[in-house]
Amino acid sequence: MNDIVYLNGEFMPLENARVPVLDRGFIFGDGVYEVIPVYSRHPFRLAEHLKRLQNSLDGIRLSNPMSNSEWQALIGEIIARNDGEDQSVYFQVTRGVAKRDHAFPIGVKPTVFMMSTPLTTPAQELVEGGVHAITATDFRWLKCDVKSISLLGNCLLRQAAVEADATEAVLFRDGYLTEASASNVFIVRNGTLLAPPKNHLVLPGITYDVVLELAAANGMPVETREISEQEVKTADEIWVTSSTKEVLAVTTLDERTVGTGKPGAVFRKMHQLYQDYKRTVMRQAA
Ligand code: PDD
Secondary structure (H helix, E strand, O other), rough: EEEEEEOEEEEEEEHHHOOOOOOOOHHHEEEEEEEEEEEEEOOOOOHHHHHHHHHHHHHHOOOOOOOOOHHHHHHHHHHOOOOOOEEEEEEEEEEEEEOOOOOOOOOOOOEEEEEEEOOOOOOOHHHHHHEEEEEEEEOOOOOOOOOEEEOOHHHHHHHHHHHHOOOEEEEEEEEEEEEEEEEEEEEEEEEEEEOOOOOOOOOOOHHHHHHHHHHHHOOOEEEOOOOOHHHOOOEEEEEEEEEOOEEEEEEEEOEEOOOOOOOOOOHHHHHHHHHHHHHHHHHHHH
């Protein structure tokens, strides 16, 4: 494994990458990030990830240090310099290094860091058997549409899931479904796929968009609307989606069995559509 990373204009082995302790990412969690899955050395939905990066940067009032074509070239370079056909490219932009003061520093260059790790898509047994999730109160801030590196809320919630031997914590705010600690959430009721709308309470997932597009293109009944906790707890199917999890079925929620206790028919169809779609996109990119 090479583990070549990019930091502020240079490529280097991971162990050589150093950031000053006064970096605002370290001191305040003042930055944003992206995670892009790479299949057969092609970044998946790159344009959409770069658009979301721009929205996140706008959300924290930090100007984009690179153009989209510069990002594209850099991502291509990090993929080329690392091993593995399938990778997960992580990158973050922070507000840079400055004397500690909550207010924004003036004339400071943002810190840009990028790395790649091997992408492992979920094991077949998870796809076929489903996963366990817990429910939790969404106590995060009100700008969850910003992909902020300040992830303490998400970390606490994900840790609660891990301690309950669960894959995810499904979150509710004021009695309504938002998302999960590191995924978006869908449910199926009476054959209709339901998803919470995109707003400030959820991260606009790239996988979420793919799933909604595939559902619409394949004639599956879909509604994006507010979903009550009760509807989730009595759903026929519950799914979690993310760039690294793709689409997984939740088959137990807290102590309760979801639907039949096996990934449902609508999930199986979507999982197949997703795999077919990935193959098509990668063929076109090759
Ligand atoms: N997380 N919601 C949250 C809170 C997330 O952290 C993520 C992804 C998603 C799904 O977004 P996407 O489909 O674009 O991956 C939703 C990434 C993978 C992470 O933090 O590692």
